[in-house]
Amino acid sequence: MRGLEVLAGNPQAKHRLSAGRGLSHAYILAGPAGSGKHTLAGLLARALVCSGKGETPCGACPDCRKAAAGIHPDVITVGEEGKEISVSMVRALRSDAYIRPNEAPRKVYLLPNAHTMNQSAQNALLKLLEEGPPYAAFLLLAENAGAILPTVRSRCELLTLAPVTEAEARAVLTARFPDRPAQEIADAARRCEGLIGRGITLLEGSGGRTREVQEAAGQLVKLLLDGPERVALEFCVGLEKWERDDLCALLEEGVEVLRSGMGRYRDTRRALALVGRLEEIRRSLDFHVGAGHVAGWLCAGSF
Ligand SMILES: [Zn+2]
Missing domain, CATH: 1.10.8 (Helicase, Ruva Protein; domain 3)
Structure with missing residues (x-):
């Protein structure tokens, strides 16, 4: 398979796909949110519908181009992000699968949240995996392969995606x-x-509110480390008006600012102590400590 470089890291999954023994008719792509399941599924879908010569996806044939643009009639997404895939959706998929592809040599069904299928939905899919038409291919995306029944798993090739360096x-x-x-x-x-x-x-x-939080965090850290005390106090008192979520973001950002600047501070021990204190206050916010307390707590012990 070509084009595997679109997926960062994950040498094992890449090795399995580049082994050159053709593509399977069903894959489970398992990995946490953000690990590249959609990127890899897109590539696999193009490889499956490609009508070019040589290694697929060729990237140049009409099938590759339509699939890349998300407009290929034979690449069908089943289910919406965040919504459960029901048994009736799988049954509809099954009837659709017996209609031959429109343009491509294969018909690809992409299930972005396959882990939400209940047992009946998975059993309905299993039938199709076992006896479906040879041109039908399935890409099941799951945050955890354990959510897929062993019977379904045994009919699919499992590709596990891991965080990159x-x-x-x-x-x-x-x-x-x-x-x-x-x-x-x-x-x-x-x-x-x-x-x-x-x-x-x-x-x-990182625009809008986040940028505001970033700027405030930079200011907070600077004031708490270098003062002047009066300005730091005023700044902390001003935080009493902040919403809880924004305060959480501010404290987390403050920790990030300190960590990334570590080594540049005059007094490293003081900076490290401040990291500990910001983290402690951030945790306390999970227990409904009020913003007023946070303001006082931030200043206490700083000077
Ligand atoms: Zn192609």
Whole structure:
């Protein structure tokens, strides 16, 4: 299979797919949200419908191009993100599967949240996996392969996707967001914990409120470390008006600011102590500690 470089990391899954023994008619793509299941499913769908010569997907035939644009009539997505795939949806899929493909050599069914199928839905699918028409192919995406019945699993090839390294995440995010500052990319690469989808969300979301939180966090850290005390107190008192969620984001961001700046601070021990304190206050917010307390607590012990 060609084009596997679109998927970062995951050498094992890539090795299995590049082994050159043709494509299976059913795959389970298992891995946490953001681990590349959709990226790999897109590539597999193109490879399955490709009508070009040689290794697939050729990337140039009409089938590849339509599939890449998301408009191929023989690549069918079943179910919506966040919604359960019901048995009636699987039954509808089954009747559809017996209608020959429109254009491509194969018909590909993509189930983005296969882990939401209950037992009856999975059993209905199992029949199709066992006795369905030879042109039908299935891509089942699941956060955890354990949610798929062993009988269904045994009919599919399992590809497990794992988080990538921080360096790999940084490379992918840099290529995807070429205009963003290197520091922002590096922060997202560290915070996404190897889940590139999460890194993309972090970078796409860092506008609006988040930018405000980022600026406030930078200011808070600077004031708590270097003062002047009066300004720090005023700043903390101003936080009493903040919403709980924003305060949580502020404290988390403050920890990030400190961690990424560690080594640049005059007094490392003080900076480390502040990390501990911000984390402690952040945890306390999970127990309904009020914003007023947080403001006082932030200043207490800083000077
Ligand atoms: Zn092609």
